[in-house]
Amino acid sequence: MLEKYIRAARRLEKAELVLKNASFVDVFSGGVKRGDIAVTDGKIVGVGEYDGVQEIDCSSLTVIPGLIDAHVHIESSCLSPEEFARLIVPRGTTAVVADPHEITNVLGTAGCEYISKASESVPLDVMLSLPSCVPATPFETSGAKLDGKAVEKHINDGYIFGLGELMNYVGVINCDADVLKKAEASLAVGKIIDGHAPSLSGCDLNAYLCAGVRTDHECTERQEVEEKLSKGMYIQLRHGSTARNLDNAKYITPENMRRFVVCTDDRHASDLAQKGHIDDALRQMVALGVDAVTAVRCATLNTAECYNLKFRGGIAPFYAADLVAVDNLKDFNAKLVIKDGKIVAEDGKPLFDSSERYLPANVLNTVHVRKLSANDFVVDIDGDSAKAIKIIAGSVVTGAETVKVEKVNGDVKVGGGGLLKIAVVERHKMTGNIGKGLLKGYGFKGGAIGLTIAHDSHNMIIVGDDNQAMADVANSLRKTGGGIAVSDGKTVQTLALDIAGLMSSKSAEDMQSEMRALSEKAYEMGVGKNFEAFMSLAFLSLPVIPELKITDRGLFDVGKFELVSIEN
């Protein structure tokens, strides 16, 4: 196996592919070097002077190692792994550490397996974490449960790379036995544990780290970055669609540089298509004043070191031939992307086929609800006031308000004063659970909007001012196997997210075009322009973020950390 590399390295045989006269980033010692980069059988065999069977003149380009996304939920793109790859590989990303937290909440480890297998056909390495927090809380019904015992059973499965972000830091520092079991099982087999610990500091941070956690992508300020670095954490600079803290790059110094990596966490298809992926993060970092070579190191060698990816993230003999030739180290436009020694994209266009989709039966038809009727959305309360969730633009935090309500035929009257109904319909196990509440501030009227992306359990969340329309969108999503639906009281327009109710099996272009059409309809029907039309709703069901949320089991007061009645 090694002989062919060695013979090519010694020029006894021509290398398969040579990038001639390339400038390239030396991530090991810093700086930009020049030479021919020789590639054979998936590996870099030498840098120097080489002839190749195929030669590409790179004299006007700069070669960098393939970019690595240190932490991403692929599901947030609403695309299949194949189509996700088709968007990001031409941007220069050749590997991602993916935490399939969303699909696993729907399907359990079958969701992990699906992401893993679906990624096999595309030229992207997907290192898959086993999600650590499924379900996110005990106050909701998820499609699956991965307790400590399940993690113990699966953490060493061949396709599992590490333990996904340990969001339940409260459980960790309070020594919740089941949470600790997950960490212990991971450490026992030497798997890396990703972290998520917003604002944790001091003794509590020390305690959290004592579960063997290695990374954090939630830092918001200098002191937090510096404390976490000093305590041995890798700081993930996040360049997501909504949540971003790439600005933390301004705290990089030559001394701490090696401990910063780049991730996207959650990034929509439209951003991937229009702005880019890690390449866009590099552009922003350089624009922020970060040295370009440092930025590249943060997205390559540092990430490889953080995750112990052997012989990755650098341009050197025996390293994986994952290479990106960019126009320059300011714009980072990928002119050529090489994965495992093969040219897989040119000028932003993929050269691989992602049209054959892996679609096992168990990821389809995951919306298990009975047929619903208008009656199911009646909100019958005794008094004349009720709690309402106040949605806040640009934030996943909500407010809690007490509102006066009128009743008509034993049903709260909505539509006036911007009040809407909100319901979370359990859609995994046919429990019949429907949590109901009131929503203020979203701005929509004259129908209903429903979606099966509802963090983190991904039940069906429906808002509207028309009981029948609410039933109609529910029934429509039941038929499409999930997705997003908008009813104007007459017709229902739907974007099918047929893979687990989270991702489309269509092409990136088709999915985006349908998504755009549906968004436009939602805005036409009054959704405030300052809201993301649908994704702003998807977090109203997440009972770990203040203040008032809703699950399939009812309203949840995050401050009290308990389910509460809609009535006062």
Add this chain to the structure above:
Amino acid sequence: MLEKYIRAARRLEKAELVLKNASFVDVFSGGVKRGDIAVTDGKIVGVGEYDGVQEIDCSSLTVIPGLIDAHVHIESSCLSPEEFARLIVPRGTTAVVADPHEITNVLGTAGCEYISKASESVPLDVMLSLPSCVPATPFETSGAKLDGKAVEKHINDGYIFGLGELMNYVGVINCDADVLKKAEASLAVGKIIDGHAPSLSGCDLNAYLCAGVRTDHECTERQEVEEKLSKGMYIQLRHGSTARNLDNAKYITPENMRRFVVCTDDRHASDLAQKGHIDDALRQMVALGVDAVTAVRCATLNTAECYNLKFRGGIAPFYAADLVAVDNLKDFNAKLVIKDGKIVAEDGKPLFDSSERYLPANVLNTVHVRKLSANDFVVDIDGDSAKAIKIIAGSVVTGAETVKVEKVNGDVKVGGGGLLKIAVVERHKMTGNIGKGLLKGYGFKGGAIGLTIAHDSHNMIIVGDDNQAMADVANSLRKTGGGIAVSDGKTVQTLALDIAGLMSSKSAEDMQSEMRALSEKAYEMGVGKNFEAFMSLAFLSLPVIPELKITDRGLFDVGKFELVSIEN
């Protein structure tokens, strides 16, 4: 298992040990910080404000992580692993990556097992490499052979950490199938391969690296350091007794700093006792102008990263509580050494007992030769000239000279003109092999010197001008199970190296005192003061270093790379 760390980290329970008010080196982000370092059950649980069951005021000390020697042959100390630990642990070394190349040449994997088991009783982590070059060449008889198949069989044994320095770079770049099999077997199970590639550069270096080699400790100049760094190698700064290239530390920059580590390779007991170990390297580095924090990082975090030692090499929660409190970051005098949370040395004195020695039968009595007589050392040649090895002070390279010889009774006459006989007596397998030759320049007369340290096969090497004295030292070493012996033609004085003929089972002090006495005798008998009395002989049998060497099978011309006759 994690609960106790977490509870201590949160101060719900007192930490077992707290280093109060310590300055400490933050290897992650650089710089010196201050705080209490709390330790429980072998791990650091927190840095901040802590109370402990035991508290030590460190307000006048600076705490650094336990030092790691990235590459060492313990055998070169001539001490058992227990006594080796007793010298280095009080100096602040808490872990070594050890390549038991010497003892494995004598005993095969039983030698590795011995080093591993003997190290268990002392507070030093010994990460054991499986030697890759046993025997070093096919032109000598070693005690054992580890071919590709044997490496394949043993590389994943529980106590084996990686593959030892792949010295046979010529074999690698020429695609020797057996050599490549060793590398392939190691890579297949994810083991790290150490390197040794003096002056290799360009395509040949690329080819060597294509065997998956990760480190080098042989760099002699700037260009070599920079090329190897740029090609992804970790540069080991070597602070041995004879071979040193710690000066390469002057090529450290903030950009490449993370890729330098510190090692000793071969270091004698006297240096360990008088000058120190990695602590001495740090002193020298700082004296050379290297920033002290950088020096510490090179001997801690960098090494941990190089060898993927998880949660080691830093002062942070969940990291191994391997800590050294030094007086300051210039002198690095270890006032307190903590290993796995226990205080194991104070003020340079070990607090652990190393007197109970692990001594399995198979490491003793390893000198298998018949009783020799004066006749065995007769050198009978036809002509009147012969080849002589010219020993060169301070170098392992030799010269080759043609000398006129007189004969008496069919035996070359020596003693005049500084000419001595040199013989290598095979001592592993009773083959009866005795390679004989002539030696110039050593300066000894009136007897014989013999030793069973003779790189790399460790046969018995004997020099002298008196056949009977040569036989006497041989027979004496046969009785002691190896060691070093000096005969003045009347009596034989011996230092027993009873462990595999390489290491003493006595205390470091006793071994050194006997060694000193023996050296004095050798110098009295004329050994040039510019030579190390015995170790200068130990390399005359190493047939990979120019120019003329000798093995149990005869004279070896390194240039021609073949055995040659003593006659011209």
